Amino acid sequence: MPTKSYLYTPGPTPVPPQVTAAMNRPMIGHRSQEFANLHGEIVEKAKTVFQTANDLYVLTTSGTGGMETAIANTVAPGDRVLALVTGNFGERFAKIASAYGAVVTRLEFPWGTAFDMEQVTETWEKEGPFKLVLATHNETSTGVTNDIASLGNYLKDTEALLLVDAVSSMGAMDIRTDEWHVDIMVTGSQKALMLPPGLALVSVSSKAWPIIEANGGVRFYFSLLEARKSFAKQNTPWTPAVALFYGLDAALDLILTEGLSNVFHRHTRMTAAARAGARALGMELLADDSVASHTVTAIIPNTGVGANDLSGILQKNMGVTFAGGQGQLKGKLLRIGHMGYCSELDVILAIAALEMALYKAGAAVSLGTGVQAAEQALV
Numbered sequence: 600m601p602t603k604s605y606l607y608t609p610g611p612t613p614v615p616p617q618v619t620a621a622m623n624r625p626m627i628g629h630r631s632q633e634f635a636n637l638h639g640e641i642v643e644k645a646k647t648v649f650q651t652a653n654d655l656y657v658l659t660t661s662g663t664g665g666m667e668t669a670i671a672n673t674v675a676p677g678d679r680v681l682a683l684v685t686g687n688f689g690e691r692f693a694k695i696a697s698a699y700g701a702v703v704t705r706l707e708f709p710w711g712t713a714f715d716m717e718q719v720t721e722t723w724e725k726e727g728p729f730k731l732v733l734a735t736h737n738e739t740s741t742g743v744t745n746d747i748a749s750l751g752n753y754l755k756d757t758e759a760l761l762l763v764d765a766v767s768s769m770g771a772m773d774i775r776t777d778e779w780h781v782d783i784m785v786t787g788s789q790k791a792l793m794l795p796p797g798l799a800l801v802s803v804s805s806k807a808w809p810i811i812e813a814n815g816g817v818r819f820y821f822s823l824l825e826a827r828k829s830f831a832k833q834n835t836p837w838t839p840a841v842a843l844f845y846g847l848d849a850a851l852d853l854i855l856t857e858g859l860s861n862v863f864h865r866h867t868r869m870t871a872a873a874r875a876g877a878r879a880l881g882m883e884l885l886a887d888d889s890v891a892s893h894t895v896t897a898i899i900p901n902t903g904v905g906a907n908d909l910s911g912i913l914q915k916n917m918g919v920t921f922a923g924g925q926g927q928l929k930g931k932l933l934r935i936g937h938m939g940y941c942s943e944l945d946v947i948l949a950i951a952a953l954e955m956a957l958y959k960a961g962a963a964v965s966l967g968t969g970v971q972a973a974e975q976a977l978v
C-alpha cells in the first residue's frame with residue numbers, strides 16, 4: 600500500500616490544512632457570545648457564496664439532511680410535487696418527498712442528460728400546478744449540470760416553490776440563488792466547501808416562509824421555524840458541530856479570498872483538462888460538453904478494461920481513489936471529482952494515474968497521451 604493517498608471522490612473531498620487547523624481550536628460553548636459572533640460571520644460569508652439575500656441556515660446534518668429539511672418544512676401528506684430526475688440524487692429528492700406523503704410526479708430524463716425545459720413546461724401545462732418543484736443543480740451520479748436559471752424563470756410567477764439540491768456544486772460553480780428564483784437551496788459541507796461531512800446549508804426565500812409556516816406536516820430536528828427562532832439570537836436550536844463551524848469559517852475565507860469568479864474559472868479549467876485527458880485515452884464521457892458538470896467528470900472506460908478493474912488498480916497500486924457508478928450505472932463508470940481543494944495539477948495527476956492503470960491492465964494506450972491532452976487544455 601503506498602504511503603500517500605489521493606482522494607478524487609466527488610465528496611468527501613480533500614480538506615485544506617488551514618481548515619483542518621481551524622477545526623483543532625479549543626471547544627467553545629454553543630450558547631456563548633463567541634459562538635454567536637462566529638455564526639453571524641459564517642452566515643454572511645455563506646450568503647455571498649450562495650449569491651443570496653435570503654435567510655440562510657447552517658444545519659448539523661449531511662446533504663441528505665438538508666434535502667429532508669427542505670421537504671419536511673414544505674410538504675404535508677397529499678401535496679402535489681413535481682420531481683425532475685436526472686440521476687441518483689434527483690431520485691433521492693423524489694423519494695424523500697414520497698416518504699413525507701407527497702404525491703410525486705416524476706419527470707425522468709436519461710441518465711447522462713440534463714432536464715429538458717420543453718418537457719417540464721409540457722408537464723406543467725398538462726398536469727400542473729404543483730406545490731413544489733424539485734431539481735438537482737449538479738447531478739453527481741452522472742456529471743451533469745441542470746439549467747436552474749431557466750427553470751426558476753419559468754416558475755417564478757407561479758405559486759410553486761423551487762427546491763434545489765446544489766450539494767455538489769455550491770462553492771465551485773456560479774450559482775445565483777436569487778437571480779434564479781430558488782426558494783430553498785441546499786448544499787453540504789464535504790464537497791466544494793472543502794470540509795469534512797457533517798454540515799448542510801439551506802437558504803430560504805420570502806416566498807417560501809408562508810408555506811413553511813402553514814405546513815402541518817411532521818418536523819422536529821429539521822424544523823426551519825425552530826432554526827429561524829434561534830437565528831434571532833445568532834444561535835442554532837440544537838448543539839451544532841462546533842468544530843465544523845470553525846472549519847466552515849476558514850473554508851469560506853479561502854473561497855472569498857480566492858474570489859468567486861476565480862474559483863469558478865479554476866473549476867471550468869479543471870473540467871476541461873479532465874475531459875480532454877479522458878477523451879485522449881479513448882474513453883467516452885457520459886455527459887455532453889454543453890451540460891458537463893464542473894465538479895465531477897463521469898467517464899465510460901470503453902477501452903476493454905472495466906471500470907471496477909481500473910478502480911482496483913488505481914486504488915491498490917497507486918493509492919488513487921476515484922468513484923464508481925451509482926444506481927443503474929453501477930460498475931459502468933469512473934467518476935473523477937475535481938472540486939474544492941483541488942488544483943489543475945491535481946487533475947493532471949488523476950489523468951496520469953488513469954493512463955498508468957490502463958497500461959498496467961494491458962490496454963493499448965500510449966503513455967503520455969492523456970497527460971498531454973490534459974496539459975494542452977491548460978496551457
Ligand SMILES: Cc1ncc(COP(=O)(O)O)c(C=O)c1O
Pocket residue numbers: 609610661662663664688735737738739740764765766767787796
Ligand atoms: C447532488 C447530491 N445531492 C445529495 C447528496 C447527499 O449528500 P450526503 O451524502 O451528504 O447526505 C450528494 C452526496 O453525494 C450529492 O452529490
